[in-house]
Amino acid sequence: MREAQDSAPASPAFQVETHGLDVIGDAERKGTPQALFWPGSAPPFA
Helix, strand or coil, rough: CCCCCCHHHHHHHHHCCCCCCCCCCHHCCCCCCCHHHHHHCCCCCC
């Protein structure tokens, strides 16, 4: 059986979210209204 290795993720995309439902401070916000509009306006695909 192999043991799990404690290595850092290669990309921030693979990190575990640490905030959950907490309020995100202004310094940590990365999205702009223009960038966030398109995913929110996409039609729902089920």
